[in-house]
Amino acid sequence: MLERVLTAAVVTAAIGSGVVGGIFHAFSTFVMPALARIPAEQGIAAMRMINVTVINPLFMLAWMGTSLVCLILAGGALFWWQGAGSWLILAASLLYLLGCFASTVIFNVPLNNQLATADAAQLATLWPRYLRVWTMWNHVRSVAPILSAILFILAMVLK
Secondary structure, eight states: OOOHHHHHHHHHHHHHHHHHHHHHHHIIIIIHHHHHHHHHHHHHHHHHHHHHHTTTTTHHHHHHHHHHHHHHHHHHHHHHHHHHHHHHHHHHHHIIIIIIIIIIIIHHHHHHHHHHHOOOOOHHHHHHHHHHHHHHHHHHHHHHHHHHHHHHHHHHHHH
């Protein structure tokens, strides 16, 4: 029974990591470059709306649900499970939690908050910096969950 639960959790984490990594990858590869090419006021308005609409049950389930599963898997890998697969599960979980969840909370969300509250005078200097810094951290939070998905799959292959 525990083996089935563990397998289901690892599969869930692998799929969730892939989905979240894909969403962030899309932003890094074409959404942010597109917003950078249009007039600043239009890009700012679009990004502000994206930052509001992203707070929805489906995205939050993928992003935070995967975080919760990774937290549980990391604890299990550290304290209960053994073998090569457990170290891969731990690495995948920590990579997702640090590279995706923590980087979002520490870097991207504060930048989103600055963008949401900035006045017109502040936006002139904030927008170019926002595009550069937000996208750089988005690269991190897109690569981390994709690598996590790969490590979760490897853990299942090696178990």
